[in-house]
Amino acid sequence: MPLKKGKSDKIVKANIAELIRSGTPRQQAIAIALGKARGKKKDAIRKQKKAVQKRVQTTKGKGRQRKAKKKR
Numbered sequence: 001m002p003l004k005k006g007k008s009d010k011i012v013k014a015n016i017a018e019l020i021r022s023g024t025p026r027q028q029a030i031a032i033a034l035g036k037a038r039g040k041k042k043d044a045i046r047k048q049k050k051a052v053q054k055r056v057q058t059t060k061g062k063g064r065q066r067k068a069k070k071k072r
Contacts, residue, residue, distance in 0.1 A: 007037040 003015045012033050019029035 003033070003036055012037050 003018065004011045006012075015033035015036060016029050019032055020026060024032065
């Protein structure tokens with residue numbers, strides 16, 4: 001009963017049909033299939049956010065550098 005990966009309507013329909021065939025109640029099968037499709041989108045967004053955060057962290061130190069004051 002492995003579900004297909006993806007978020008297109010065709011794949012979601014196939015996942016719902018597979019879950020119903022395996023004995024899952026209809027409403028629960030719909031929720032599982034939509035949750036699986038939604039999870040892929042969230043994962044993609046998380047990956048993008050992590051990449052942006054890494055770029056921001058690496059550029060933070062490269063800005064204008066302050067000169068250290070001499071101690072007397």
